[in-house]
Structure formats: structure tokens, C-alpha cells
Amino acid sequence: MAQQRTTRGRGGNGLRWIGAALAITGVVFTIRRLAGGTAAEAEDASPPVSKAFTVNRAPDEVARLWNELDPVGDAVEHVCFDLAPGNRGTEVRVRFHPRWFGRRSPARVQEQLRQFKQIAETGEIARAGNGRGVRQYGDMPEGGLVEEMLVGGAR
């Protein structure tokens, strides 16, 4: 009986180790993805990160709105606006030196770009309004587009 229990215990531990290894791999993968690179790359000396998205409006309109709203401020160093193939609007590409946290984190920049696209295409930023606090991960920093929209009001 004792031997059987030990065997089962080992099997259980084995599963747990596999589970833990998968979990760690997942966490590392996610962190690397969110950060857009490794810790070493997060230094300013590291290569810049590029993020791209497409806005369903003409390049000159997108560029004008970008200058007007200044959605990411000095968090990015380079922006270009190119005509998207197939009559799909404008490809916007930004380049910046990533940081792990704050306004230059790739995840934050990505969310700001997503919200800029929302404003450019629909005139508003999607909000669930589920009564659990308006500010969520990915929201614009204070003084950003969200605040302007809120001041503007919806009614």
C-alpha cells in the first residue's frame, strides 16, 4: 500500500511540475510579449519597438487628427502615415524605446493607439461602464483623450 501511495504521489508531483513549468513559460511569454522584448532590451540603448495599426480614414485626415490630439506625446520618437493597400485607410507606424512600465511600456502605447483609432473612426472611446471604476488597464493617462472625451460629455 505504502509503495502504491508513493507512486501516486510521484505521479501527482510530476503533473504539478509539468503544470508549474507550463505556467512559468506562459508568464515569461506573456511578460516578454507585453514588454515587447527582454529586460535588456528595455533600456534606452536597446533597439526601438515598432507598433502599427490601420485607421479607416485618409492619411492626411489621420495625420491632422494625430497632431491635434497628440495621443502619445513624447512617448514615441517616430510616426509615419502610409496609405493602406486595398482601400483600407491609413497604416500608422510608431517607433519608440520601450520601458517596462509607464507611458513608454509597449502595452500602454498599444492601448493608446487603439483608442486613437477608436476616436478617429467613431468619435468615441469604447467603454463598458460596468460600475467597477471607469479606469482600467490600458486607459489613457490623465489629461489624455479619455479625459477630453469625459469633459466633452456624451449627452
Place this chain on the structure above:
Amino acid sequence: MKANCWMGTRRVEVREVPDPAILNPHDAILRVTSTAICGSDVHLYDGFIPTMRKGDVLGHEFMGEVVEVGKAVANLRIGDRVVVPFPIACGRCTMCQAQLYSLCENSNPNAWQAEQLWGYSPCGIFGYSHMLGGYPGGQAQYVRVPFADVGALHVPEELPDEKVLFLSDIFPTGYMAAEQCNIQPGSVVAVWGCGPVGQFAIASAYLLGAERVIAIDRFDYRMRIARERAGAETIDYEKTDVYEAIREMTGGRGADACIDAVGMEAHAANAWHIYDKVKTALMMETERGAAVRQAIMCCRNGGTVSIAGVYGGFMDKFPLGAIVNRSLTIKSGQTHVHRYMRPLLQRIVDGEIDPSFVITHRMPLDAAPEAYEMFTNKTDDCLKVVLAA
């Protein structure tokens, strides 16, 4: 207001929650008059969909009366009676303009979560997890409808709620499932699942010209409705070998198209069920795929498998070899409800179909917990519950 809230696996409660408010210029607020429980709500109820939080308001099939509109909504007025599609779509992005409304690029505030799981994000959906937006749903007295100018459809006064309510989801969902089958004169279509979406898939396959529709289930009362109201021939998979039966019924060819109207919690009458139960319990797969596997195997060479059932993650033993070696076409997608609402409303107005044939239970919103239990366990011959808010 009162709302039906998800409180954990197999637990919903009707609770007092804050009234919704206009948050964006394209919003409207509805006073909900009728709302329904969807088969996909059962996946939430059973805890199969990640990123649900305690207290989330459920419900994505609803209609009601407009009580407030945002400043950018020009086509709705207070007092209008409307039905609302379950996908939230902005109407302005490239996907919406291609009428792929459930792929709207601007309606999911938590798109980054969906991107982690699926690569890119689909639209936001009412009452269907935070990964799909975290929007409060319509199993409530009031609901906020984002992009109401694009989604909300006026319904004629003479049509009662129960004839038009299902334009919000299950009628278009069954219809799109059938439309994806490339139905030709003489087509034989097989439908897995005689739940509400399965019933509309059967009815829609006939509307689109199918010669025969074969429906697969194990509940007598559901198969009876499929035969008597939707016109299908039925196979009880607990009593009959489905593959052999379809092979026989189609002269050895297999079904021209197979529709999966079951989804991620499929039951099977063989060892597959135990296999999937064990693997999902150990979190080694996220769905039980017995129905879609069988649908693929029963489809004729060069045929189409149309997946209307909901899947969320990663299935084990998906028969990709059958798809590749037999030139099968797989079609799927969350329903682009907006593009079907007007034409299907016209079919209702013209008397071609009365969608209320699926309703078996009418209950007050307060009874939502009992209704969920009954619908999930398929007791009291429950096929579709409509809640009056």
C-alpha cells in the same frame, strides 16, 4: 434596477445594481421589455468562459423601449421600440463596412485580452465576459446600448415581442449557419443539436432551398419540435450510429453540409464523452468537441462544415486530417447579426416564419435563477425561456 447577475459557476442571482447611464455619444438606454436565455449563456453558467467576474450582468438577447439617447444618435427617439443585436458594432471600421459586424475593431475595450487568447480581437458582446468587453447585459430592467445608431432595429408595432426578440441572436445565428452551407438544389444538410439555434438552422436551411435536413440530438421533446415545427428528420445519437445512419440516408455520400449547433459542451454517447470530460477537468483542453468531430466525419467529400456553436479555446483530437484529405470547407464566426436583421424581419412580416415556435417558457426576470437551472438541465421540456423584465 434589477438585473440577473453571474455569481460563479452554476450560480446566478437577481440583484439590485446601479441604473445604466449614457457614457458615449452613440449610446442609448433601453427599458427592457423581453429578454431571453441563450444556449451560450449556459457556457457562462457552467464556468466554461474565462474572464467572468462575480456580479456581471448577463444577457445578450433583448429588446425594449428607448428611454434615453446620446447626442450623436440621430435615428432613435425616446419611445421607439427596438431589438438589439448581440454583437456591438461601430459601423465605421473596415470590418463593419464589409458587413463583418462581429469583427468590429472598435467596440471591445478589453481587446488586448482577446488578443492574448486568439491573436486578434472580435467585437464586444453584451454580458459575455470581460475578454469580450465587460459590457453589462440585457437580463435587466434597463440596459445601455453602445453604438445604438448602428445596431438597434425598429420593429413594427403590430408584431409582438416574441416574434421579433430572436432577431437579436438565435434566428440570425441559425440563418448564418445555414447560409454558410452553400445550399444548392438537392442539398442534404445535417444539423447537430436541436436546441434553439439548431431549430433555426433547420428552418433556415429549408428557407434557403435544402432538399432534406437531418437533425441529431438525444432529447425526444427537442427532436419532436425539430420534426413537427422545423420539418427535419431526426436521429437519436444514443440509439443510432449517426455516421452509418447519415451514410445510409444519403446514398453513401455523406451530408453535403453539416452544421454544429452544439458547441463546447457537447455530450457523446460513446467513450469520447469520458475522454473530453477528463481532459477538460484536468484543464488539458478547454472544450468537449464530440459534435464537431462527428460533423466533420459525416460530411461528404468536398462538403462544408458550418460551426455555429460557441468554442473558446483549444480542442483536443480535432480531425484536421479529414478536412485536408477530403477537401472540406470549414465556415464559422460569431454571427454578423446586423446584416441579417432587416431581411429576416421581412420574412417574419411576410409570414414565412414565426420565430416564437421555439418558446417553451415565459417567466418573470425574478425567476432567472430557476430558469437557468431548468434550461441547463433540460427539465420540464425546456427549449427556450423568455423573461419579461
